[in-house]
Amino acid sequence: MIQWWQIILLTIYAGFQIMDELHWYSSAGSAVFSGFITGLIMGDLATGLLIGGSMQMAILGVGTFGGASRIDANSGTLIATAFAVSANMDWQVALSVIGVPVAAILVYTDIAGRMANTFWGHACDADIEKMNWNAYNFHYWMGAVSWCLSRMLPVFLALAFGQPLVEAITVALDGDLKWLGDGLTLAGGMLPAVGFAILLRYLPVKKHIAYLILGFVIAALLGTAFSSIVTVAGDVAILGGAVTLPEGTALVGGSYKGLSMLTIALIGFALAYIYYQQHQNAPVAAVSAGAEGDDEDEL
Known part of the structure; x- marks a missing residue:
């Protein structure tokens, strides 16, 4: 109640x-x-x-x-x-x-x-x-x-x-x-x-898809990192004598995983896409600047 x-x-x-x-x-x-x-x-x-x-x-x-x-x-x-x-x-x-x-x-x-x-x-x-x-x-x-x-x-x-x-x-x-x-x-x-x-x-997902991918991957990596930190902390506690293991139990109580190829590929794609967005108009700007310089020389 x-x-x-x-x-x-x-x-x-x-x-x-x-x-x-x-x-x-x-x-x-x-x-x-x-x-x-x-x-x-x-x-x-x-x-x-x-x-x-x-x-x-x-x-x-x-x-x-x-x-x-x-x-x-x-x-x-x-x-x-x-x-x-x-x-x-x-x-x-x-x-x-x-x-x-x-x-x-x-x-x-x-x-x-x-x-x-x-x-x-x-x-x-x-x-x-x-x-x-x-x-x-x-x-x-x-x-x-x-x-x-x-x-x-x-x-x-x-x-x-x-x-x-x-x-x-x-x-x-x-x-x-x-x-x-x-x-x-x-x-x-x-x-x-x-x-x-x-x-x-x-949200403007299409415009900022790279940042969405990076955010998703980083959040997933932080979850994996937290699990690994917990595992490491448990093993350190065992080594320090704070926790006693039953006989026959292995010391390492968890698995430590590196970055998968998919994770690396997603990060690489996101960074490449951001670079592409930032530099796709650079050649046009350079040509425009050159044309303006030629006009000034003629004057």
């Missing part, structure tokens, strides 16, 4: 995160930060970071351009993490069954917040014309209150009264509907890839 103090803290954070997203920009109004804070409050930081990170990846290519509303990934992460921890639910299932639907539904509360804020904005305009600064301050802060309530109210209602429903869903997905739960787990694992694909769709 979610404790009353956890509901209060999470409700307060729900209001804080939307204000941070709109005004303060400290990154506390992001899905991954929402998972971090909710995980701390619920006592399971790993689950919070897994759900928050996956939700963050899913919305990488989504933005609120103009006055458009988008899914509320922050509140979806908050509610999914809270229920995943309290109901002992698999985090990927919680992300698919709770996080994404809640984030989509809260689009309507976002619209309600925008409508209320428009009302208070017109009130502020009228106060400026009348030079009624006390009323202006009141209406200005009421706009902030309307934004906070657009998140705090649904989050509070979901956390306070949604626990029995979530527990019933968990039991069903672990029982007769296990096939559905397995499918939702797979869908939850695909969400980060979908978000990354959306992001690539809007």
